[in-house]
Amino acid sequence: MIKVGIIGATGYAGGELARILMGHKDAKIVWYGSRNYIDKKYADVYQNMFQIVDAKCLDDNMEELAKKADVIFTATPQGFCASVISEAILADTKIVDLSADFRIKDVDTYEKWYGIQHKSPQFIEDAVYGLCEINREDVKGARLVANPGCYTTCSILTAYPLAKEGLIDMSTLIIDAKSGTSGAGRGAKVGNLYCEVNENIKAYGVASHRHTPEIEEQLGYAAKEDVRISFTPHLVPMNRGILATEYATLTKQTTYEEVKAVYDKYYKEEKFIRVLDEGICPETKWVEGSNYVDINFKIDPRTNRIIMMGAIDNLVKGAAGQAVQNMNLMFGLPESEGLELVPMFP
Amino acid sequence: MIKVGIIGATGYAGGELARILMGHKDAKIVWYGSRNYIDKKYADVYQNMFQIVDAKCLDDNMEELAKKADVIFTATPQGFCASVISEAILADTKIVDLSADFRIKDVDTYEKWYGIQHKSPQFIEDAVYGLCEINREDVKGARLVANPGCYTTCSILTAYPLAKEGLIDMSTLIIDAKSGTSGAGRGAKVGNLYCEVNENIKAYGVASHRHTPEIEEQLGYAAKEDVRISFTPHLVPMNRGILATEYATLTKQTTYEEVKAVYDKYYKEEKFIRVLDEGICPETKWVEGSNYVDINFKIDPRTNRIIMMGAIDNLVKGAAGQAVQNMNLMFGLPESEGLELVPMFP
Amino acid sequence: MIKVGIIGATGYAGGELARILMGHKDAKIVWYGSRNYIDKKYADVYQNMFQIVDAKCLDDNMEELAKKADVIFTATPQGFCASVISEAILADTKIVDLSADFRIKDVDTYEKWYGIQHKSPQFIEDAVYGLCEINREDVKGARLVANPGCYTTCSILTAYPLAKEGLIDMSTLIIDAKSGTSGAGRGAKVGNLYCEVNENIKAYGVASHRHTPEIEEQLGYAAKEDVRISFTPHLVPMNRGILATEYATLTKQTTYEEVKAVYDKYYKEEKFIRVLDEGICPETKWVEGSNYVDINFKIDPRTNRIIMMGAIDNLVKGAAGQAVQNMNLMFGLPESEGLELVPMFP
Amino acid sequence: MIKVGIIGATGYAGGELARILMGHKDAKIVWYGSRNYIDKKYADVYQNMFQIVDAKCLDDNMEELAKKADVIFTATPQGFCASVISEAILADTKIVDLSADFRIKDVDTYEKWYGIQHKSPQFIEDAVYGLCEINREDVKGARLVANPGCYTTCSILTAYPLAKEGLIDMSTLIIDAKSGTSGAGRGAKVGNLYCEVNENIKAYGVASHRHTPEIEEQLGYAAKEDVRISFTPHLVPMNRGILATEYATLTKQTTYEEVKAVYDKYYKEEKFIRVLDEGICPETKWVEGSNYVDINFKIDPRTNRIIMMGAIDNLVKGAAGQAVQNMNLMFGLPESEGLELVPMFP
Structure with a gap:
């Protein structure tokens, strides 16, 4: 124990x-x-x-x-x-x-x-950067794990396979992220009062949010190049959930099947990453309370861009769940022990 | 299996x-x-x-x-x-x-x-009325269990010990209940659209809701008399949760400790019923996703009334959780198997 | 000006x-x-x-x-x-x-x-108690008006005609009220954070809320007797709105028409009080942003009780709107000047 | 009349x-x-x-x-x-x-x-495209006005001055938009039920939403070139409001003051467009119930991009308010008649 x-x-x-x-x-x-x-x-x-x-x-x-x-x-x-x-x-x-x-x-x-x-x-x-699906082996031997940020986890995992395989032009990557309010913590601030958040949406930390360099560093490792992204977080009137909508120009003409194959290459065996069926957009509600990352994408031939979408529960895969996943790896336990949490709906 | x-x-x-x-x-x-x-x-x-x-x-x-x-x-x-x-x-x-x-x-x-x-x-x-905490022994031998309604489960369990022990005048019992919208089901109706429910609260089924006779019948068994109550359900802008606020005149002057002792007599050993510490009002959020019933009460000497409050997750203790609890009893399994669900907060 | x-x-x-x-x-x-x-x-x-x-x-x-x-x-x-x-x-x-x-x-x-x-x-x-519909003449001559509380305005106006005309037994009056979160003010407190209020409902100030004596005093004037009520406020996940659900035993067998006639006697000419058509329950959303009070009732012959319901926007008729209404009276302006606010839906 | x-x-x-x-x-x-x-x-x-x-x-x-x-x-x-x-x-x-x-x-x-x-x-x-701030003179003489879409109004007005003045590379324009649920209309569909929308966010109509060609056509007129954009709408758990976050590469190094001057050139005299003070991000709540468009921007020298943000009430400036504004122009009335609606907060 x-x-x-x-x-x-x-x-x-x-x-x-x-x-x-x-x-x-x-x-x-x-x-x-x-x-x-x-x-x-x-x-x-x-x-x-x-x-x-x-x-x-x-x-x-x-x-x-x-x-x-x-x-x-x-x-x-x-x-x-x-x-x-x-x-x-x-x-x-x-x-x-x-x-x-x-x-x-x-x-x-x-x-x-x-x-x-x-x-x-x-x-x-x-310290080992504890994004388990990417750094699994290093985490196993770590004594100090840096558990990734909530926006970061979602943003990186959504784009990682394409960055790794060179399918997207990293200089064009834009991440527009939306978070539930629990991400702001339990501190008593006017801006997080019910009446201020409810029936409202806003961007914040535009071009200055602290998760930016973390995303850039990790995606830089994947792409093997220096990466500069635009990252814009938004505050959404809900308790939990992060949705990242990511835009990038494709490096070459690519089909749905090719991109799907790349995602499958990296994630098919990953228990906590679900690449959804074609045409289904991830919704934060479908992962609420669970450690899942739901991902999908759409190729837009009109603009030669790919739009990637990823959804997590910011408190689970974006914080506590991933921390337990890291603990499991560090102690040689089954990686999903304690994390077989079925998303709660509605 | x-x-x-x-x-x-x-x-x-x-x-x-x-x-x-x-x-x-x-x-x-x-x-x-x-x-x-x-x-x-x-x-x-x-x-x-x-x-x-x-x-x-x-x-x-x-x-x-x-x-x-x-x-x-x-x-x-x-x-x-x-x-x-x-x-x-x-x-x-x-x-x-x-x-x-x-x-x-x-x-x-x-x-x-x-x-x-x-x-x-x-x-x-x-058929056995499957309110496990009250009819446990009968459920064990049942082949047909009538799983209680959501409002009913919350309303009955909140008042049951006092009805059973004669502490409240049953003719004065008024139940003002508030429910999340999942209680209305997944049917596509204008009245249940997001924009109609959000930022809104209303009563409905006033003096005519179908859970009324069910509550009356069960509390009548407890009180050993015919019972007629006022029951008013309300629709609240949240997905899950029922809160029942119940009012009744005390049959005699009573102290907090006496009432607490009565609740303890019936519920102290009940895993899924939590009588909260003095002064803490139940909140639906504290039981979300779990099979718990949170109960508390306040004696008002000015009016000689007791105000009882009970909170459940309408989809768990008010429906699916209780159904599984009944199944466990019917098949001789530990009653809480599959139901050790820790409430999710926030 | x-x-x-x-x-x-x-x-x-x-x-x-x-x-x-x-x-x-x-x-x-x-x-x-x-x-x-x-x-x-x-x-x-x-x-x-x-x-x-x-x-x-x-x-x-x-x-x-x-x-x-x-x-x-x-x-x-x-x-x-x-x-x-x-x-x-x-x-x-x-x-x-x-x-x-x-x-x-x-x-x-x-x-x-x-x-x-x-x-x-x-x-x-x-000081004149500034419930315009009741104290209109006194307000006109006042130099100091005490603007009523939000719960109070809704609670009193909903029951006032019946109290005045002796249709209800005042000793049985129970008011179960539900309020949006703006009623808690803009102070930075953990309990009012978005994540604490959202997806949640609770009672608070049970048998001890400060609006109780204010309601009792005013309804006591109407009923010409000392009044002791049960009043329970609840916090609801919405910005604005108060709904009061009120229960009382009828002093004699009464029909819908008789009660309606009593409400009409007091409110038919009142611009800001709308007694809804039979069977329609007030909803806070229908008065949002406006100075209206929406009222209705249901007689329950099974229990000989009447259930009255009233809805206001707590920030308008429950605070600022009523204050302007008082100002209009104090300065001899048309009572509804500046208050012809059509409720916003959805 | x-x-x-x-x-x-x-x-x-x-x-x-x-x-x-x-x-x-x-x-x-x-x-x-x-x-x-x-x-x-x-x-x-x-x-x-x-x-x-x-x-x-x-x-x-x-x-x-x-x-x-x-x-x-x-x-x-x-x-x-x-x-x-x-x-x-x-x-x-x-x-x-x-x-x-x-x-x-x-x-x-x-x-x-x-x-x-x-x-x-x-x-x-x-037909005249009824974006009053851009086509004011044509609207005055029109007998048929095509009132712009909600996403469109917000998206176009946010980027218009920069497109018109050539400050942004139109081929890089990406619009990530977020809408309240009233935009989906009052039809009874499962996907718009309270429980499906609440505590949830998702993209939809990715690279295929019908407002795309409308935005492209209008911004094309402004930029005097064919325009192809990425436009992604999202469904947000709130009744009203659209927030558009727009990304584009600057055509040359530009300062805050230069961009601000361009916005002022087009919007300083516009009653319904408010370019906020530096550093303030638009929030949909600040325009709720009103005909305002709140706009601001941030230059990101790290990526040479500008991030523009615009917020409207989708039912007012995004639909009914703009329609009345058009009517006022068509009939020679003051443009803001009936539209002096102060945003409601909270």
């Missing part, structure tokens, strides 16, 4: 980790860390856990936690993990960091986009 | 049965019945089931199905089950009927409120 | 006052008061007002404002108006207070329910 | 026409046409109009209507207007057609994208 500690257990991603791990046969949460709710019963913060979780929230004592837990999930704002990680801690435990601290290999890029100094650049090299 | 047939598999309750049974270790769906989608792949109707369910939808051939399945769930409009049930079928299989056909013991009452003639009154006596 | 000052202009009720007054021929806003946004452009707080309102937000200087404005709307938390009002101010201007400070005639009741000391009880006698 | 007839008065656009015209000083509705609700009171279909509109719904008798009305709005499916229009009718009345029948000058293009034969191609030449 793997002993799990969560730092940031009362955020939305932390709460989803708890939900998923309740159904995991080989893992057990031993630490519900939450700086804001120390000594408060976890189920008093998340009443859905009433009579399911009896534990109280604890402080962020990483040293103590490292001794108690086989793995720590840090579902915390950027900067936290980098500021507390150490060789001593990694000697005692493994870490899956759900923040951006170790996602980007280039420190300057990180510091520029996030506007903070990186406190532990010495661990960046060591 | 129990072989399960579903009639009405493409309705919302049918879809939820499929979702839940996917996670049931001892049951397997062998028949996805759907008159409207015969020969269409089930996953083409519910894309959340893509690559999870491969089966096609089948017609409603009860005789054939009875031979194939150990149990049939009829998630169909009222009248269907009564029109197809027979001794021959019940000799081959068990039935859990999610419609109202066998819920009400008095045929006249059924025919009056539903406005149709009952086609098989001879099976009414035989 | 009436010069209007608003204190609390950046709250939701304040914003709605601005919206409505933009369309008022004889009124002009001269002061957008907002302690939190001093010197910020009003349209930067409410972008809907971009290029419509050029003014900046100002501090709460009542003395200065009293000299500039013919009428001040205080859309502020309870306690504010009572703490700043004075004879000097009322010598210069009229006040419509949207808070609870002057709604309740009994100071002890106010202090008990609101948990604060009343700072200016000497003005309570003077 | 202009006498107005509406065909299709019970659709969402028809209902919005009625709402807006109620507040128009110089127009009066004389005919509520609705094939599906003949002889039913209009207010029974749209209860928001209870006690506001007394009229009954009438059949589609164009000849009779042409004699009664000074202008007819056809808020009908494509094909209707083309099949009933005639010289005789146009001799008696003017027409504002809210369908696509006369929007596209090239009949082949129309027939290919809409899949129907055009019944009255002889009137296409005559």
